[in-house]
Amino acid sequence: MDRPLRLITANPVDQLARTVEALLVVASAPLSAEELAQAADDDAERIELALGLLSDRFREGRSGIVLEHVAGGYAFRASREAATACARLFERPVERGLSQAALETLSIVAYLGPCSRPEIARIRGVAADSAVAGLLERGLISEAGRDDGPGGAVRYRTTPLFERVFGLESSAELPRLEDLGESAAEIRERLHSVAVGKTA
Amino acid sequence: MIVRELELDLDAFEGPFDLLLTLLLKEELEPADVDMAEIVIAFVERLAEREELDLEACGEFLVLISALLELKARALFPDEDAELAELEPEEAAEELARRLAEYRRMKEAAAWLAERLAGERDRFFRVGPAPLAPQPERKLAAQDPEQLAATLRLLAEPPAQVSLAHMALRFPPVAQFLDRFRAVLRRRSRFDFDAEVGSLSRIDQAVAFLALLELRKTGEISLAQAAPFSPIRVSRPNNERGSEWIARSA
Numbered sequence: 001m002d003r004p005l006r007l008i009t010a011n012p013v014d015q016l017a018r019t020v021e022a023l024l025v026v027a028s029a030p031l032s033a034e035e036l037a038q039a040a041d042d043d044a045e046r047i048e049l050a051l052g053l054l055s056d057r058f059r060e061g062r063s064g065i066v067l068e069h070v071a072g073g074y075a076f077r078a079s080r081e082a083a084t085a086c087a088r089l090f091e092r093p094v095e096r097g098l099s100q101a102a103l104e105t106l107s108i109v110a111y112l113g114p115c116s117r118p119e120i121a122r123i124r125g126v127a128a129d130s131a132v133a134g135l136l137e138r139g140l141i142s143e144a145g146r147d148d149g150p151g152g153a154v155r156y157r158t159t160p161l162f163e164r165v166f167g168l169e170s171s172a173e174l175p176r177l178e179d180l181g182e183s184a185a186e187i188r189e190r191l192h193s194v195a196v197g198k199t200a
Numbered sequence: 201m202i203v204r205e206l207e208l209d210l211d212a213f214e215g216p217f218d219l220l221l222t223l224l225l226k227e228e229l230e231p232a233d234v235d236m237a238e239i240v241i242a243f244v245e246r247l248a249e250r251e252e253l254d255l256e257a258c259g260e261f262l263v264l265i266s267a268l269l270e271l272k273a274r275a276l277f278p279d280e281d282a283e284l285a286e287l288e289p290e291e292a293a294e295e296l297a298r299r300l301a302e303y304r305r306m307k308e309a310a311a312w313l314a315e316r317l318a319g320e321r322d323r324f325f326r327v328g329p330a331p332l333a334p335q336p337e338r339k340l341a342a343q344d345p346e347q348l349a350a351t352l353r354l355l356a357e358p359p360a361q362v363s364l365a366h367m368a369l370r371f372p373p374v375a376q377f378l379d380r381f382r383a384v385l386r387r388r389s390r391f392d393f394d395a396e397v398g399s400l401s402r403i404d405q406a407v408a409f410l411a412l413l414e415l416r417k418t419g420e421i422s423l424a425q426a427a428p429f430s431p432i433r434v435s436r437p438n439n440e441r442g443s444e445w446i447a448r449s450a
């Protein structure tokens with residue numbers, strides 16, 4: 001035996017990482033660590049280790065495929081440097097022509113959902129039928145039961161696709177509602193000053 | 201300035217103000233679909249174009265737009281009528297401010313989402329329908345082997361033969377009729393085709409007719425028929441010269 005001996009230092013979760021990689025390739029939506037553990041028939045702790053290994057292997061600047069933690073799970077996407085090339089081949093139809101009305105409706109569903117069309121109309125001051133229909137068609141919201149009582153209105157909530165399109169790990173990543181816009185007291189004050197200014 | 205002639209260009213309606221009012225009152229247009237703020241903006245813009253303040257127009261507009269707002273509010277929140285009517289002016293102002301704040305927050309949230317979306321424009325990923333999960337294995341209840349065998353035997357039994365007899369068309373050879381007609385003509389100088397084949401089946405009659413045409417073609421017989429569908433008279437060729445109708449070769 002003339003060949004020199006080589007020291008093989010395989011990562012203990014290397015094989016599991018390959019299995020997780022395969023699962024993520026065949027999945028059409030993000031897979032949670034629990035789902036991966038179940039499919040790979042391994043324990044969640046080792047799955048986390050394997051995901052760590054893959055995150056390093058599939059990251060921006062190193063690979064054309066990037067592993068991301070999105071919509072409560074893990075999924076592969078194209079690297080940002082390949083975005084121009086991807087845009088020549090595909091478009092992101094989900095967000096094309098998303099109107100102001102649709103975005104406002106989406107915000108209401110994201111923060112207050114599950115909520116019904118009358119609730120959305122009450123906040124926006126205009127009927128929400130077409131905005132809701134458009135969001136349903138794009139798969140950004142889905143039905144989530146009905147209001148209590150007979151003939152209760154259908155309620156809606158955002159879908160995992162919403163989180164994925166907006167690059168959110170979960171809805172908890174949305175800014176706190178209290179931190180947005182003016183408070184009722186501020187608006188009241190402004191209304192008052194306008195009223196006083198007019199009558200003066 | 202005539203308020204009713206105010207030209208409007210809204211999402212839900214395009215035309216003069218009075219037509220919008222008519223459509224709303226006739227319930228051909230949903231008040232919920234009409235953006236009231238746009239109407240106010242259109243009016244204020246028209247007002248700003250004029251140097252003098254047209255108080256009469258302002259008054260008329262205020263009456264009309266407030267009526268429309270009430271109409272829309274009632275359409276949007278039918279069950280809140282009573283609740284809001286009971287509010288004191290101070291409470292009503294508080295409620296208005298609360299609702300405005302709520303909407304303002306959602307508007308800000310929408311702006312945040314729009315900004316986020318713009319930042320995520322270069323994230324491409326695959327979206328597809330969820331793949332089919334493996335079919336769960338169905339556990340069967342314990343089966344009786346005897347019953348299973350009986351069921352299988354039923355399946356193994358060949359089905360009854362379907363009779364196709366009615367579909368089989370067996371044609372007798374034409375030659376058979378050629379010989380037969382030649383023999384008849386040897387005995388008699390003429391014969392009646394219908395009488396000769398009347399007792400045969402329809403298929404035999406058809407083949408016999410073909411044989412008749414064949415004989416006519418070869419000049420072995422002459423054919424005569426007084427009128428369509430009347431009996432066909434068959435005779436030896438030399439006997440039939442000058443008959444009233446001679447069939448032409450088929």
